[in-house]
Amino acid sequence: MKLHTGSCWLMVLLSLTNVTAMANPAQDRTAAEVLRITLRQAKALAVEHQVAVLSAREQTVESMARSDEALASFLPSVDFKASQRRQTENLMAMGLNLPGFPVMVGPFDTFDARVRFTQRVFDLARSREVNAASYAVNASRLRADATAQQMAGAAALAYVEDQRAQQAVIAAQVNHELSQSLLQLAKDQQIAGLATGVDVVRAQTVHARNTLLLRQARSSASEADTRLHRAMGIGMGVALVLTDPLQNDDLPVPALPTSIDSALQQRPELQALEQVITQRDTERKAATAASYPALSLAGDIGPSGVTPAHNDYRTYSFGIQLTMPLLEGGAINAREDAAASRMRQAELQLRDTMQQVEEDVRLAVIAIETSTDQITTAEISLNLAERLLDQARDRFKNGVADNLEVVDAQATLASARSVRIDALAAHQMALINYELAIGHLEYGNP
Numbered sequence: 308m309k310l311h312t313g314s315c316w317l318m319v320l321l322s323l324t325n326v327t328a329m330a331n332p333a334q335d336r337t338a339a340e341v342l343r344i345t346l347r348q349a350k351a352l353a354v355e356h357q358v359a360v361l362s363a364r365e366q367t368v369e370s371m372a373r374s375d376e377a378l379a380s381f382l383p384s385v386d387f388k389a390s391q392r393r394q395t396e397n398l399m400a401m402g403l404n405l406p407g408f409p410v411m412v413g414p415f416d417t418f419d420a421r422v423r424f425t426q427r428v429f430d431l432a433r434s435r436e437v438n439a440a441s442y443a444v445n446a447s448r449l450r451a452d453a454t455a456q457q458m459a460g461a462a463a464l465a466y467v468e469d470q471r472a473q474q475a476v477i478a479a480q481v482n483h484e485l486s487q488s489l490l491q492l493a494k495d496q497q498i499a500g501l502a503t504g505v506d507v508v509r510a511q512t513v514h515a516r517n518t519l520l521l522r523q524a525r526s527s528a529s530e531a532d533t534r535l536h537r538a539m540g541i542g543m544g545v546a547l548v549l550t551d552p553l554q555n556d557d558l559p560v561p562a563l564p565t566s567i568d569s570a571l572q573q574r575p576e577l578q579a580l581e582q583v584i585t586q587r588d589t590e591r592k593a594a595t596a597a598s599y600p601a602l603s604l605a606g607d608i609g610p611s612g613v614t615p616a617h618n619d620y621r622t623y624s625f626g627i628q629l630t631m632p633l634l635e636g637g638a639i640n641a642r643e644d645a646a647a648s649r650m651r652q653a654e655l656q657l658r659d660t661m662q663q664v665e666e667d668v669r670l671a672v673i674a675i676e677t678s679t680d681q682i683t684t685a686e687i688s689l690n691l692a693e694r695l696l697d698q699a700r701d702r703f704k705n706g707v708a709d710n711l712e713v714v715d716a717q718a719t720l721a722s723a724r725s726v727r728i729d730a731l732a733a734h735q736m737a738l739i740n741y742e743l744a745i746g747h748l749e750y751g752n753p
Contacts, residue, residue: 340544340545340546341545341546341547341548342541342545342546342547342548343548343550344547344548344549344550345550345551346463346466346467346551347749347750349462349463349465349466349535349538349539350459350460350462350463350466350748350749350750351459351750351751352462352539352540352541353458353459353461353462353538353539353540353750354455354458354459354750355540356539356540356541357458357539357540358540359454359457359458360451360454360455360458363447363450363451363454363455364451366447366450366451367444367447367448367451369447370440370443370444370446370447371444373440373443374437374440374441374443374444376440377433377436377437377439377440378437378440380427380430380433380436380437381427381430381433381434381437383424383425383426384424384425384426385422385423385424386422386423387420387421387422387423388420388421388423389419389420389421389609390417390418390419390420391416391417391418391614391615392416392417392418393414393415393416394413394414394415394417395411395412395413395414395415396411396412396413397410397411398410398411398412415613416613416614416617417611417612417613418610418611418612418613418614418615418619419609419610419611420609420610420611420615421607421608421609421610421611421622422607422608422609423605423606423607424604424605424606424607425603425604425605426603426604426605427601427602427603428602428603428604428627429600429601429602430601430602430603431593431596431599431601432593432594432596432597432599432601433593433601434596435589435590435592435593435596436589436590436593438589439586439587439589439590439593442582442583442585442586442589443582443583443586445579445582446579446580446582446583446586447579449575449576449578449579449582450575450576450579452575453574453575453576453579453746455750456575456743456746456748456750457743458538459748459750460739460740460742460743460748461538462535462538462539463739463748464538464736464739464740465531465534465535465537465538465539466535466538466549466551467553467732467735467736467739468531468534468535468732468736469528469531469532469534469535469547469549470549470551470552470553470732470735471531471553471728471729471731471732472524472527472528472530472531472532473528473531473549474553474728474731474732475524475527475528475725475728476521476524476525476528478524478721478724478725478728479517479520479521479523479524479525480521481724482517482520482521482717482720482721482724483514483517483518483520483521485517485717485720486510486513486514486516486517486717487514489510489513489514489700489710489713489717490507490510490511490513490514492510492700492703492704492710493506493507493509493510493703493710494507494510496703496704496706496710501706502703502706502709502710503709505709506703506709506710509710509711509714510710510713510714513714513717513718517721520721532547535547553728553731553732553735554731555682555731555734556734556735556738558738560672560675560676560679561672561675561741563668563669563672566668566671566672566741566744566745567664567665567668567669569745569746569747570664570665570667570668570744570745570746571661571664571665573745573746573747574664574745574746575746576660576664576746577657577660577661577664577746580653580656580657580660581657583653584650584653584654584657587646587649587650587653588650590646590649590650591643591646591647591650593646594639594642594643594645594646595639595643597632597639597642598631598632598639599631600629600630600631601629601630601631602627602628602629603627603628603630604625604626604627604628605625605626605627605628606623606624606625606626607623607624607625608621608622608623608624609621609622609623610622664744667740667743667744668741668744668745670740670744671737671740671741671743671744671745672741674733674736674737674740674741675734675737675738675741677733677737678730678733678734678736678737679734681726681729681730681733681734682727682730682731682734684730685723685726685727685729685730686727688723688726688727689720689723689724689726689727691723692716692719692720692722692723693720693723695716695719695720696713696716696717696719696720698716699712699713699715699716700713700716
């Protein structure tokens with residue numbers, strides 16, 4: 308198969324990895340500030356540095372602390388208390404009015420110091436609160452994973468957009484060099500008497516337009532590079548070199564039913580909501596159990612006397628305590644109703660999220676199908692555009708036609724290159740969105 312000049316130039320430029328630095332606004336930075344990253348590393352950096360992920364993980368730590376606090380109510384509690392008092396007593400205030408006895412007694416000293424021990428033995432309401440707290444920890448962890456996937460997905464999309472912008476710069480550079488060579492050809496043809504001044508002006512116009520498009524492509528690449536820095540949560544002073552190529556992975560289109568089943572099983576948002584529903588149901592049961600009796604052990608021991616060293620004797624007490632609410636003005640029923648309402652709200656949210664997940668999967672699969680067809684069409688269009696330009700250039704070079712055909716063919720080729728780059732980027736983004744939709748976006752370091 309014949310290799311056309313335009314495609315050769317493009318292939319050579321695409322193979323030069325250092326050309327991507329042309330799209331980087333910080334190409335004059337030192338080598339120590341350059342970071343070479345793959346797509347997976349970009350996702351890992353986003354998860355490592357993004358505040359949303361760090362905040363979600365801190366919320367998990369908070370949930371774990373609250374769970375430990377709830378569990379502590381079933382662990383032994385020991386405290387110490389000591390007091391030394393000097394006091395007087397009014398016997399008449401106590402109902403004692405004895406002839407011959409003084410009304411006021413004292414002042415006298417009392418001392419008491421003791422270690423107190425309590426242990427909850429049975430409390431169904433507190434037990435269910437402990438279980439609810441453990442479900443809250445699970446939900447918090449799953450929400451943190453969902454946040455991490457979202458931030459990693461945003462970084463991946465920004466990475467692909469930066470790839471697209473850099474490839475657009477390369478294509479614009481190729482178009483610029485091509486228009487420059489065609490301008491020189493028009494000038495040579497005019498000198499040889501095979502072209503007119505109109506042909507030269509037409510070529511100059513095309514070259515000026517390509518110069519502007521090259522500058523716009525570089526500006527867009529700078530913007531994409533800035534957004535990638537922000538998505539990864541790293542400083543803007545670091546120059547990025549994207550090592551993964553923008554290419555067609557040629558993967559089969561996922562089956563829709565299987566994808567939906569995978570998403571319903573794997574999406575951390577759904578798993579988190581399921582844990583929240585269980586948590587709310589357990590809280591409702593805990594509110595109901597608040598009307599049940601609770602059993603606990605208590606005891607204390609310590610010296611009691613006038614002072615710590617005067618008439619002090621060791622005293623103790625121990626026993627079992629049973630408590631049960633008899634009338635709370637409907638507070639228990641109110642708490643139970645509130646917990647049941649929160650559970651129903653979580654169920655409604657789960658139902659809506661399941662519908663959203665199915666929509667995400669369907670749209671992602673459609674996007675993969677569409678982008679795959681776009682790549683195939685773009686490849687064919689690019690090949691035909693390169694052949695058309697070669698034929699038009701040969702006709703103009705041989706004086707058979709003016710360069711109007713060349714200009715049209717050149718515009719067609721430039722458009723075909725842009726469409727191909729956009730199709731490749733759209734396909735990569737569709738794959739990333741699909742991984743997000745099914746809840747299986749990997750973001751850890753390899």
